[in-house]
Amino acid sequence: MERTIKNTAVLEICSSSVKFAVGYSEGRVPHVLYYKKFPLSGFVKDGQIPNPIALGEAIAPNLNIEDEDLKLKVDPTTINFVVPPIGFQVFQNDKTTNVVRDTIEQLDISNVTLMLKRDEVPNGSYLVDIVPDAFVTDKGKTFGNPPIGERAEYLTLFAKIFTLPEQIFSSYVQAAQSAGLRVLRSSVATQCAAMMVASEGGYPSTYFYLDLGAHLTTVSLIGNNSPYASLFFPLGGDDLTNKIAQAFEIALEDAEMLKKKFGYDERTFAYPTPIYKKEIDGVKKTISQNQLNTVITEFFTSYNAYIKNAITTLIDNQAKAQNMADKTPFASLPLVVSGGTSLLKGLEKLLDDLGGRKLHKFSPKTLGARDPGATNILGLIVASGEYRGTLEDNYHGISSLTRGSKKED
Secondary structure (H helix, E strand, O other): OEEEEEEEEEEEEOOOEEEEEEEEEEOOEEEEEEEEEEEOOOOOEOOEOOOHHHHHHHHHHHOOEEEOOOOEEEOOOEEEEEEOOOOOEEEEEEEEEEOOOOEOOHHHHHHHHHHHHHOOOHHHOEEEEEEEEEEEEOOOOEEOOOOOOOEOOEEEEEEEEEEEOHHHHHHHHHHHHHOOOEEEEEEEHHHHHHHHHHHHOOOOOOEEEEEEOOOOEEEEEEEOOEEEEEEEEOOOHHHHHHHHHHHHOOOHHHHHHHHHHOOOOOOOOOOOOOOEEEEEOOEEEEEOHHHHHHHHHHHHHHHHHHHHHHHHHHHHHHHHHOOOOOOHHHHOOOEEEEOHHHHOOOHHHHOOOOOOOOEEEOOOOOOOOOOHHHHHHHHHHHHHOOOOOOOHHHOOOOEEEEEEOOOOO
16 A cells, blocks of 8 residues: 655755755654765855855755665655854744634734734845744733634734845755755754754753854854854864864875764873874874874864854843843853764863853754754754744645555455
């Protein structure tokens, strides 16, 4: 018997890779039917895409999936899209609409959302997402989700408005379109990550989030599981690999191996042995763990300075926005760390000097995508399974896949 399952296809373009997944959300838990990460370098520079058309053409061949073992065939024409928080800004807004009939219907939700959408976006940015904080009726009742069927004369929607610079947003969408895809919903990576962290439970709801990527690091302030602001700087795990390769004059693939296999390790051994032995151009080269530790420590000295500066700036900006003279509430906020570089051994020790904050390393527990680098696309799968306000008419994009099952007796 053949059965057709409707799922969400999600795409994320990063500095050195592209990530693609197909899955669905049930009870705010993502279920992945297919996840693929493939390397793609030279198309994204500091989070920007100089040639979106060339990037799209390079992506396209990787998105037609046929897996005989899983009896799975995916040929996506529509996707939900993760976009990076380059120039990301968050604004608060609210609108009130008359309820057309005695009880709230989907039409009323669409009306109040459209009112928010029609407002001019500050600073000439592009509206990416509208995320509801609360629906409030004239009866004084407050709801987290659309109160369909609730009796009311008026409905007010309080929401966060997520924006990006138009040039940044349009270049990513153009790349997807050049790959033959229609973008149904776009969501900022920071929001996706916050939703994914919240979906697994056991993590704080208010924290600083560090997304440690290959060439881009994002530092965000998350409050009640929703982003308030993000900053980024163009430095990440691949830059550490380059530093190791240059310091020891070895190939990039060898430097990547040292980073991933050994990382930063302070353990001492009575009889230490080299972690790298190789003859290069007739010269025998050996590298010890202590030597590798020194190079990694040097990298993190400057890396941590960037992170500290971003955290301080986020605190100052938020305190100013809220007219807070006392910044001590931010002093004890913990860190949640994810992204591919979060897998580096010894990371906790390397991040020790970030204000003594408690550190939580986040790695998804989702079967088929237990990869910190998949955090954002999993978060968008979660978001796609529930109402998030925003441009809702465009949210029901589903990629269909056919999955055969054995005939039932």
